[in-house]
Amino acid sequence: MQVRHPDVLPLAGFTVGVTAARRADELCALLERRGAVVMRAPALRIVPLPDDTELLAATKRLLDRGPDVVVATTAIGFRGWIEAADGWGLGEALLERLRHVELLARGPKVRGAIRAAGLRESWSPASESMAEVLDRLLDEGVVGRRVVVQLHGEPVPGFSEALRAAGAEVVGVPVYRWMPPQDIGPLDRLIDAALVRGLDAVTFTSAPAAASLLDRAERRGLRGEFLDALRHDILPACVGPVTALPLEAHDVPTAQPERFRLGPLVQLLAAELPQRARPLPVAGRRLEIRGHAALVDGELRAVPPAGMALLRALARRPGWVVSRADLLRVLPGAGRDEHAVETAMARLRVALGTPKLIQTVVKRGYRLALDPAADAKYASA
Numbered sequence: 001m002q003v004r005h006p007d008v009l010p011l012a013g014f015t016v017g018v019t020a021a022r023r024a025d026e027l028c029a030l031l032e033r034r035g036a037v038v039m040r041a042p043a044l045r046i047v048p049l050p051d052d053t054e055l056l057a058a059t060k061r062l063l064d065r066g067p068d069v070v071v072a073t074t075a076i077g078f079r080g081w082i083e084a085a086d087g088w089g090l091g092e093a094l095l096e097r098l099r100h101v102e103l104l105a106r107g108p109k110v111r112g113a114i115r116a117a118g119l120r121e122s123w124s125p126a127s128e129s130m131a132e133v134l135d136r137l138l139d140e141g142v143v144g145r146r147v148v149v150q151l152h153g154e155p156v157p158g159f160s161e162a163l164r165a166a167g168a169e170v171v172g173v174p175v176y177r178w179m180p181p182q183d184i185g186p187l188d189r190l191i192d193a194a195l196v197r198g199l200d201a202v203t204f205t206s207a208p209a210a211a212s213l214l215d216r217a218e219r220r221g222l223r224g225e226f227l228d229a230l231r232h233d234i235l236p237a238c239v240g241p242v243t244a245l246p247l248e249a250h251d252v253p254t255a256q257p258e259r260f261r262l263g264p265l266v267q268l269l270a271a272e273l274p275q276r277a278r279p280l281p282v283a284g285r286r287l288e289i290r291g292h293a294a295l296v297d298g299e300l301r302a303v304p305p306a307g308m309a310l311l312r313a314l315a316r317r318p319g320w321v322v323s324r325a326d327l328l329r330v331l332p333g334a335g336r337d338e339h340a341v342e343t344a345m346a347r348l349r350v351a352l353g354t355p356k357l358i359q360t361v362v363k364r365g366y367r368l369a370l371d372p373a374a375d376a377k378y379a380s381a
Helices: 024-033 053-064 075-087 091-098 108-116 130-140 159-165 185-195 207-219 223-232 241-248 262-276 305-316 324-330 339-352 372-379
Strands: 015-018 037-040 045-048 069-072 102-105 146-153 169-179 201-204 235-238 279-282 285-289 293-296 299-302 358-361 365-368
Touching: 015 024, 015 185, 024 037, 024 262, 037 185, 053 075, 053 091, 053 169, 069 108, 075 091, 075 108, 075 146, 075 169, 102 108, 102 130, 130 159, 146 159, 159 169, 169 207, 185 207, 185 223, 201 207, 201 241, 201 262, 207 223, 207 241, 235 241, 235 262, 285 305, 293 339, 299 339, 305 324, 305 339, 305 365, 324 339, 324 365, 339 358
Parallel strands: 015 037, 015 201, 069 102, 069 146, 146 169, 201 235
Antiparallel strands: 045 169, 279 285, 285 293, 293 299, 358 365
16 A cells, blocks of 8 residues: 655656647646646647638538538537637527537537537537447437538547448538647657656547657657557556547557546546555665655655666665666666766765665675565565
8 A cells, every 4th residue: 555745746756748739738737736747748739720611611511501410529619610600700690500400519518618609409428428429319310310510620430430321411510620739849859758768657638649649659660669668667648538549559558537537637647656656665764766756754855867767777676686787788878887887876875865775785786775574575576
């Protein structure tokens, strides 16, 4: 069972990557409030389409020939559609058309946007699932019916196809599009940090963001290494199952909150990441190794990257001697001089504030000074 010092924030010592474009400020603030260091790397940018001829044409088609059903999938998309129509002088006509159709809202946020526009939804699923919306439509029967789907940046997998196969005419309304970020630098830095295990978790709030990040790693010839990092060392945290699909298609296990919201996503990380930091009884102290810091008897101690590399290497086999040559191999940018290990080790001891946590074994290397009772446990493991 993990015990956290009351003065230490749950995410202190951990680094979390944020790939969100929309509501990124809110997500970063929630993470930082719990102590995390945040690496911002928008994987996409949202391009609104108020002047887009495709959206205008779709809106005019809807006004010329009214649908039987309109499916609103996102609050931001529905609001953007109404605002764009207002800009073209078609706002009132669009609202009047929507008042006389079966209007389905995917979830409570969309329902709120519909009501804010002075409309009333016909139905909304409790699960916020497009699969449940699809089931309802298919149960009602859609043969010969015209169904308008407000798209939200990318096609809804299988949704339109299933309706068409059941006999419906499906019209997509593209309110905004996902595009690659204008500045790709932060995304590359996130990938690079993941490869050297400089991240503890990466958050995803949309499937297109996850797909875009994987695509960027592929373009750089690094997708295999990046996926390996996500599978074994870095926690991919997704806001919901749809967001997780691009990752799970590559056999990357993901963590998801029970409620598909930013707050529960952050709470999930605040619970999961400390659980992944194994506490060790060392030299009469309790040592817990986090991403870029260590807790020594509940006190957070910042550790430089070279020191963290040495500390992790020692902690893989607590109580066992690790040679200077082996430690040199994990030391970033150290070259071939074993003196670099001694220098980094000296700085690590200073950072930990308790030099006796790490013992020097003459002519052999270094070891974590695991307490004797625990030593037998780890030796037999």
